[in-house]
Amino acid sequence: MRPIGKYIVIQKIKEEVKTESGLLLSGSDVDDIRYKKGVVVETGTDVTAIDSNDTIYYDSRAGYSLMMSGEQYTVIQERDVVIVE
Numbered sequence: 093m094r095p096i097g098k099y100i101v102i103q104k105i106k107e108e109v110k111t112e113s114g115l116l117l118s119g120s121d122v123d124d125i126r127y128k129k130g131v132v133v134e135t136g137t138d139v140t141a142i143d144s145n146d147t148i149y150y151d152s153r154a155g156y157s158l159m160m161s162g163e164q165y166t167v168i169q170e171r172d173v174v175i176v177e
Contacts, residue, residue, distance in 0.1 A: 093160060095136040098170040102130035102148065103163070127174060128152045130166065139170050149175040 095101050107129055127149045135142055142148065155168035 093134055093165075095134055095167065097136045097138050099136040100139060100142060100168050100170060100173070101133045101135075102150070102166050102168060103133055104166055105129040105131060105147070126152060133165060136170070142170065142173060142176055147177040148173050149177075 093101060105128075128151075129147065129149055132142055132144055132146045132148060134144055150168050151172045151174065154172035155166050157164055157166050159165075
């Protein structure tokens with residue numbers, strides 16, 4: 093699988109989100125968070141600042157999901173990435 097241009101293939105990371113007081117947020121509350129965390133599987137031919145296996149935060153409203161070889165991936169554009177860890 094090789095994306096072209098400025099596209100990036102990622103796998104989402106499920107996170108438990110705790111408030112400062114220690115409460116775990118429910119699934120619907122977590123969906124309201126603007127940025128999601130993911131691991132880069134493969135980068136497109138024109139992506140220079142992000143590498144495979146980087147952990148990123150990206151706009152949760154960006155991209156689309158697809159199934160390949162029984163695995164679910166998300167495809168986003170480089171401009172949707174806000175932080176690279």
